[in-house]
Amino acid sequence: MDAIQMVLSRNRMKVAFFGRTSNGKSAVINALLHEKIMPSAMGHTTSCFCQVQANSADEPEHVKIEQEEEHLELSALNELASAHSPRALKPRTLLHVNMPKNRCSLLDYDVVLMDTPGVDVTAQLDDCLDSYCMDADVFILVLNAESTISGVERQFFKEVASKLSRPNLFILNNRWDVASSQEPDMEQQVRDQHMERCIKLLIDDLGVYSDEEQARKRIYHVSALEALQLRNGSNTNPTSQTQERYLEFQRFENDFSTCLAQSALQTKFGHHLLSVKEVLTELQVDLISPLIAKVNRLIKENVERRKDLNVEKEDRLSENIREHQEFEIVAEELNELALNVGQRILREQITRIIPSAVQSFSQPFYPQFPRQIGHYQRSLSAHLDVLFADQVLGRLSIPIQEKLCQLEADLLGEPTEETLNWQLIYHMNCQSLMGDFQPDIRFRFSWGIASLWHSLRKKLPLPINSLQDRKLLNGHKETPPAAPLMHQSTLQMIASLVKSDGCLGTLLLGGMAVRSVGWLTILILGSIVGSVYTYELLSWTPAAQERSFKSQYSKHLQEKLRGTVQQTASGFSLQMQHQLRNIKHLWLTEVVESKNDFDSRTSELTEQIQSMEELQLKLKKFRDKGNLMAIRVGEFQERYFSINS
Numbered sequence: 301m302d303a304i305q306m307v308l309s310r311n312r313m314k315v316a317f318f319g320r321t322s323n324g325k326s327a328v329i330n331a332l333l334h335e336k337i338m339p340s341a342m343g344h345t346t347s348c349f350c351q352v353q354a355n356s357a358d359e360p361e362h363v364k365i366e367q368e369e370e371h372l373e374l375s376a377l378n379e380l381a382s383a384h385s386p387r388a389l390k391p392r393t394l395l396h397v398n399m400p401k402n403r404c405s406l407l408d409y410d411v412v413l414m415d416t417p418g419v420d421v422t423a424q425l426d427d428c429l430d431s432y433c434m435d436a437d438v439f440i441l442v443l444n445a446e447s448t449i450s451g452v453e454r455q456f457f458k459e460v461a462s463k464l465s466r467p468n469l470f471i472l473n474n475r476w477d478v479a480s481s482q483e484p485d486m487e488q489q490v491r492d493q494h495m496e497r498c499i500k501l502l503i504d505d506l507g508v509y510s511d512e513e514q515a516r517k518r519i520y521h522v523s524a525l526e527a528l529q530l531r532n533g534s535n536t537n538p539t540s541q542t543q544e545r546y547l548e549f550q551r552f553e554n555d556f557s558t559c560l561a562q563s564a565l566q567t568k569f570g571h572h573l574l575s576v577k578e579v580l581t582e583l584q585v586d587l588i589s590p591l592i593a594k595v596n597r598l599i600k601e602n603v604e605r606r607k608d609l610n611v612e613k614e615d616r617l618s619e620n621i622r623e624h625q626e627f628e629i630v631a632e633e634l635n636e637l638a639l640n641v642g643q644r645i646l647r648e649q650i651t652r653i654i655p656s657a658v659q660s661f662s663q664p665f666y667p668q669f670p671r672q673i674g675h676y677q678r679s680l681s682a683h684l685d686v687l688f689a690d691q692v693l694g695r696l697s698i699p700i701q702e703k704l705c706q707l708e709a710d711l712l713g714e715p716t717e718e719t720l721n722w723q724l725i726y727h728m729n730c731q732s733l734m735g736d737f738q739p740d741i742r743f744r745f746s747w748g749i750a751s752l753w754h755s756l757r758k759k760l761p762l763p764i765n766s767l768q769d770r771k772l773l774n775g776h777k778e779t780p781p782a783a784p785l786m787h788q789s790t791l792q793m794i795a796s797l798v799k800s801d802g803c804l805g806t807l808l809l810g811g812m813a814v815r816s817v818g819w820l821t822i823l824i825l826g827s828i829v830g831s832v833y834t835y836e837l838l839s840w841t842p843a844a845q846e847r848s849f850k851s852q853y854s855k856h857l858q859e860k861l862r863g864t865v866q867q868t869a870s871g872f873s874l875q876m877q878h879q880l881r882n883i884k885h886l887w888l889t890e891v892v893e894s895k896n897d898f899d900s901r902t903s904e905l906t907e908q909i910q911s912m913e914e915l916q917l918k919l920k921k922f923r924d925k926g927n928l929m930a931i932r933v934g935e936f937q938e939r940y941f942s943i944n945s
């Protein structure tokens with residue numbers, strides 16, 4: 301009972317007492333309560349259905365008529381429930397008798413005792429029986445041992461048995477004290493007769509038991525009156541027969557309590573037990589097992605995903621190594637391009653483009669105005685600057701940029717804005733290179749001594765002091781030449797002859813010639829020279845002077861540029877390498893980002909796998925607990941429910 305009380309949610313167990321009038325139903329209840337609570341007297345006494353139950357802790361004992369709010373004193377019970385009282389309630393009424401729990405241990409177990417009017421009265425009250433009594437867990441038939449079981453009682457319980465399948469039924473042959481004392485010699489025979497009839501009722505008429513032994517255990521010969529007297533202290537000196545009957549009453553009380561407990565287990569706890577088993581099965585089949593399977597599948601999927609990710613990472617690493625090797629090859633090619641092609645372009649500019657570009661340069665040339673020549677030179681320089689820049693851009697910068705774009709596209713997917721806009725920086729600035737240019741466009745007779753001297757002077761290093769600090773035609777000042785290295789005395793003599801611009805020198809040389817070849821020869825030669833001189837003088841037009849200027853300009857510029865080819869090409873290479881470094885930096889950043897992304901995805905997957913494994917472990921523990929609980933429930937069921945079955 302304690303166990304049931306702990307487990308059940310205080311659902312009350314009902315015990316209904318039936319029997320003919322004056323058989324002692326109310327007396328039995330009073331004996332169970334250890335005091336005379338219910339009206340009990342000779343003749344028809346209990347006038348209505350009386351439900352004795354424990355009240356809530358803070359409520360005083362009281363009686364209450366069903367459907368009414370008023371709480372009446374317990375003493376009103378005798379007036380309301382006794383058919384002998386003028387205020388007796390009608391048989392259909394239900395009266396609640398609320399007692400403190402501590403008045404009777406049975407009430408403390410939330411048992412409701414239903415006292416009823418005699419079956420000779422209640423037989424007519426089918427509807428009341430149905431609503432007040434048919435939900436009882438235990439039925440107690442109180443017979444009068446002085447007589448035998450009546451047809452009314454038999455009929456009544458047949459109806460009960462037809463409405464309930466195998467009701468828990470106890471039969472009390474009450475008033476055994478009176479019955480056994482009337483015919484002491486016949487006691488055993490009477491007892492056997494009662495027993496036989498009751499067994500027949502239980503097995504044959506009602507069919508609640510199939511086994512005679514089982515039926516026999518539910519039949520008692522008691523004296524409720526004696527039991528009450530012993531319990532309330534009014535009989536302090538019981539006879540051995542009284543004690544014997546009291547022992548049987550106690551046996552009934554004990555069996556009835558056990559049955560009540562069993563009934564409680566079956567009707568109340570049994571339902572919970574089934575629910576528990578059902579819930580455990582559902583949990584196992586519909587929730588835990590599918591969850592474990594699902595978590596298993598997720599773990600496997602994530603482990604596969606992590607494996608794939610690692611393979612992908614390894615592939616990406618190999619790809620990066622290959623990309624790096626390709627990068628180095630392309631970098632080498634580009635370096636080659638910048639240096640070698642750069643040099644070739646620059647050399648082509650010097651040898652081929654400068655002469656043709658200078659010659660094709662077209663702008664009015666006014667040799668008579670030195671300032672105009674300077675302006676002409678600046679324009680020509682600017683023209684060449686643009687031409688050279690275009691050459692470098694078209695033949696070197698664009699191919700290099702295309703290769704850089706391709707490289708970037710291969711490494712990064714697409715070229716960056718910076719590389720798309722990249723080009724070699726190349727400023728020629730011919731004007732500053734030609735800062736020391738000294739054009740000489742004065743007329744010189746090709747056969748003249750001065751001209752020959754000029755030709756010779758170019759081949760021989762001579763001091764030209766007289767030319768120092770002379771203002772040049774292009775507006776520049778002539779810079780002093782390098783010091784002579786050899787033949788100074790001889791060459792200085794010849795130089796002094798031609799320094800007078802051919803006049804004195806010509807006379808001297810002419811005198812020397814007359815003396816050696818004769819006048820006629822000289823005259824002929826003079827005519828020829830004169831004709832040639834005249835022709836050349838007339839041919840020395842501004843256009844011829846421009847051509848001479850351009851030729852000198854070209855040669856000078858070529859000389860200047862030859863020394864810068866290597867350095868300029870190295871500059872191209874440096875610019876290209878700078879851009880390469882930028883591309884490499886971007887690529888490395890992407891490689892690091894990609895690696896970090898792989899690492900973070902891998903660790904994310906690892907975390908997910910770990911948490912799923914933890915969940916799986918918990919689920920398995922939960923499943924094991926469920927299994928253990930199912931085993932315990934099974935054991936419990938076997939232990940407590942197999943008694944009745």
Ligand SMILES: Nc1nc2c(ncn2[C@@H]2O[C@H](COP(=O)(O)OP(=O)(O)OP(=O)(O)O)[C@@H](O)[C@H]2O)c(=O)[nH]1
Binds near residue numbers: 343347417418524
């Ligand atoms: N000697 C003796 N008298 C008993 C015993 N049980 C009950 N009585 C008396 O029998 C009379 C009737 O008892 P009740 O308890 O009122 O009987 P009941 O079955 O409740 O009767 P109704 O309420 O009318 O249906 C009372 O005077 C009791 O004192 C018993 O075991 N021995």
Ligand SMILES: [Mg+2]
Binds near residue numbers: 326
């Ligand atoms: Mg009664």
